[in-house]
Amino acid sequence: MMDVTKYQIGYYNPPKTEYRWVHKDHIEKAPSWCSVDLRDGNQSLIVPMSLEEKLEFFQLLVKIGFKEIEVGFPAASETEYEFLRTLIEQNMIPEDVTVQVLTQCRDHIIRKTFEAVQGAPSAVIHFYNSTSVAQREQVFKKSKEEIKKIATDGATLVKQLAAEYPGNFRFEYSPESFTGTEPEYALEVCNAVLDIMQPTPEKPMIINLPVTVAMSMSHIYANQIEYMSDNLKYRDSVVLSLHPHNDRGCGVADTELALLAGADRVEGTLFGNGERTGNVDLITLAMNLYTHGVDPKLDFSDMPAIVELYERVTRMHVYERTPYAGALVFAAFSGSHQDAIAKGMNWRKEKGLHQWNVPYIPIDPTDIGRTYDGDVIRINSQSGKGGIGFLLQQKFGYDLPPKMREHFGYTVKSISDHAHKELSPDEVAQVFYDTYLNKCAPVDIPDAHFIQKNGIFAAITVTMPDGSTKESSAQGNGRLDAVCNALKAATGQDFTIETYSEHSLQHGSTSEVAAYVGLRWGDGTVTWGAGTDTDIIRAGIKAMVSAANNK
Ligand SMILES: CC(=O)SCCNC(=O)CCNC(=O)[C@H](O)C(C)(C)COP(=O)(O)OP(=O)(O)OC[C@H]1O[C@@H](n2cnc3c(N)ncnc32)[C@H](O)[C@@H]1OP(=O)(O)O
Ligand SMILES: CC(C)C(=O)C(=O)O
Numbered sequence: 349m350m351d352v353t354k355y356q357i358g359y360y361n362p363p364k365t366e367y368r369w370v371h372k373d374h375i376e377k378a379p380s381w382c383s384v385d386l387r388d389g390n391q392s393l394i395v396p397m398s399l400e401e402k403l404e405f406f407q408l409l410v411k412i413g414f415k416e417i418e419v420g421f422p423a424a425s426e427t428e429y430e431f432l433r434t435l436i437e438q439n440m441i442p443e444d445v446t447v448q449v450l451t452q453c454r455d456h457i458i459r460k461t462f463e464a465v466q467g468a469p470s471a472v473i474h475f476y477n478s479t480s481v482a483q484r485e486q487v488f489k490k491s492k493e494e495i496k497k498i499a500t501d502g503a504t505l506v507k508q509l510a511a512e513y514p515g516n517f518r519f520e521y522s523p524e525s526f527t528g529t530e531p532e533y534a535l536e537v538c539n540a541v542l543d544i545m546q547p548t549p550e551k552p553m554i555i556n557l558p559v560t561v562a563m564s565m566s567h568i569y570a571n572q573i574e575y576m577s578d579n580l581k582y583r584d585s586v587v588l589s590l591h592p593h594n595d596r597g598c599g600v601a602d603t604e605l606a607l608l609a610g611a612d613r614v615e616g617t618l619f620g621n622g623e624r625t626g627n628v629d630l631i632t633l634a635m636n637l638y639t640h641g642v643d644p645k646l647d648f649s650d651m652p653a654i655v656e657l658y659e660r661v662t663r664m665h666v667y668e669r670t671p672y673a674g675a676l677v678f679a680a681f682s683g684s685h686q687d688a689i690a691k692g693m694n695w696r697k698e699k700g701l702h703q704w705n706v707p708y709i710p711i712d713p714t715d716i717g718r719t720y721d722g723d724v725i726r727i728n729s730q731s732g733k734g735g736i737g738f739l740l741q742q743k744f745g746y747d748l749p750p751k752m753r754e755h756f757g758y759t760v761k762s763i764s765d766h767a768h769k770e771l772s773p774d775e776v777a778q779v780f781y782d783t784y785l786n787k788c789a790p791v792d793i794p795d796a797h798f799i800q801k802n803g804i805f806a807a808i809t810v811t812m813p814d815g816s817t818k819e820s821s822a823q824g825n826g827r828l829d830a831v832c833n834a835l836k837a838a839t840g841q842d843f844t845i846e847t848y849s850e851h852s853l854q855h856g857s858t859s860e861v862a863a864y865v866g867l868r869w870g871d872g873t874v875t876w877g878a879g880t881d882t883d884i885i886r887a888g889i890k891a892m893v894s895a896a897n898n899k
């Protein structure tokens with residue numbers, strides 16, 4: 349049995365009752381982004397990335413457009429140290445990109461960090477210590493004053509070494525485990541650090557307020573951020589940064605509400621990799637802005653390549669339903685969704701729309717390197733005529749009449765249901781070919797001649813069900829009607845043409861016609877056939893013969 353009595357609320361709502369952020373309805377501009385993939389993401393991997401893998405990931409982050417990248421914890425291991433040295437010594441850091449390094453507030457670790465970062469064109473020195481009640485009591489066993497002193501001693505040494513080492517340094521301080529810290533105390537510690545660092549509007553300092561472990565609903569974090577934003581000293585010289593983890597599955601919501609509450613910057617990772625349930629997913633955040641028409645200033649136009657590299661170097665897997673990036677996030681298997689998507693796509697095409705508002709598809713998949721073919725309409729036993737017909741039309745060019753779409757839809761669904769598997773677009777097309785197209789056996793009309801006299805007179809040769817041939821002729825009010833009457837006379841069958849449609853079909857450079865015929869039989873049933881030919885009459889005859897052979 350689970351024991352709920354073991355748990356209680358462990359977060360702190362700030363001493364403030366009116367919040368401005370609750371009145372805002374959207375985020376107006378992108379925050380500044382910092383990727384912590386190479387640090388928080390890396391430290392949580394089963395096998396941390398090798399130097400080569402980190403280099404490849406770094407280049408990807410630069411390509412996406414990150415201007416601040418936390419490249420590691422250089423005092424942690426030789427690989428971490430060497431990675432930073434390689435970036436610096438091989439001039440791999442673009443001019444407009446700043447590397448960030450993490451250090452605990454411990455003397456030898458801060459010193460090692462400065463040693464590692466020497467020669468970088470610019471760098472953010474990120475120092476942290478835990479401030480939460482749980483860490484104060486259980487880990488550090490120190491009073492509030494003593495914990496504050498760890499932070500201020502760290503700040504003092506960072507400032508001193510920054511003056512001793514050549515280089516363009518900026519600073520970041522994190523009261524780690526902020527969400528388990530009393531807001532008034534977190535404020536006191538951050539203000540004490542700021543008093544030492546003395547930031548200015550020209551040289552601002554980053555104060556990063558992490559959701560090291562998520563403890564509350566998202567609105568509480570937003571309250572905490574607005575409280576800190578209102579009460580931090582040197583606010584015009586502070587870049588207020590967020591660093592949410594995802595323990596309650598609310599990392600994105602925490603970040604979005606905290607941005608409404610006044611934060612300027614976000615630290616996170618691609619696909620939400622990071623400690624435990626991960627850091628906040630920067631792709632989701634950026635793409636959420638994009639869907640509101642706000643430029644995220646990050647480029648995810650080749651998502652498949654980003655997924656490939658990420659999966660290869662981290663040995664993680666991008667879950668199929670990960671927003672924007674997962675393999676299935678644009679897929680519709682179910683009939684009503686497919687029908688709406690197909691109609692929405694046609695609407696968009698007919699009206700020549702620029703704005704995107706296709707039902708069920710939040711963004712145009714082609715914006716991020718995905719395709720309509722294969723990514724969107726997927727066929728299984730839950731699918732319907734709308735989607736199946738749309739796929740056949742979009743990918744193979746066959747535009748079936750509505751009643752034939754319905755028949756085809758049920759045929760395809762039933763095959764998928766019995767095979768208990770998805771059908772690929774090629775398999776769907778094969779069902780169409782096998783069921784309807786140019787089925788000129790056992791009955792066939794290899795030859796037809798026409799005379800225009802009191803309507804149309806057709807003289808045809810019929811291959812009979814037993815393989816023999818027979819000449820037949822009849823009048824009709826059109827060529828196909830005349831052929832139909834002649835066929836009925838030859839075989840003694842009882843049917844009428846209930847549906848006929850045709851359209852041109854482009855196959856590379858050759859242009860064919862596709863024709864569709866529905867025959868209603870004396871017993872009330874309807875059979876369907878399709879025909880293709882360069883000659884429109886031959887296409888119609890083939891469609892009719894196919895429908896007749898389907899009885
Ligand atoms: C929330 C986060 O993600 S924070 C980042 C965490 N990332 C990592 O830890 C990855 C890299 N870390 C490492 O490689 C190692 O932990 C090192 C190299 C940094 C330090 O290694 P070690 O000194 O061997 O061990 P360890 O990490 O266990 O040290 C714990 C000690 O540091 C203290 N400490 C931990 N964090 C801090 C801090 N931010 N500031 C000051 N002291 C700290 C602990 O209280 C403990 O003190 P004690 O020795 O008096 O008991
Ligand atoms: C080092 C800090 C910012 C961190 O990773 C966290 O608190 O989650």
Ligand SMILES: [Mg+2]
Nearest residue numbers: 388560591623
């Ligand atoms: Mg973290």
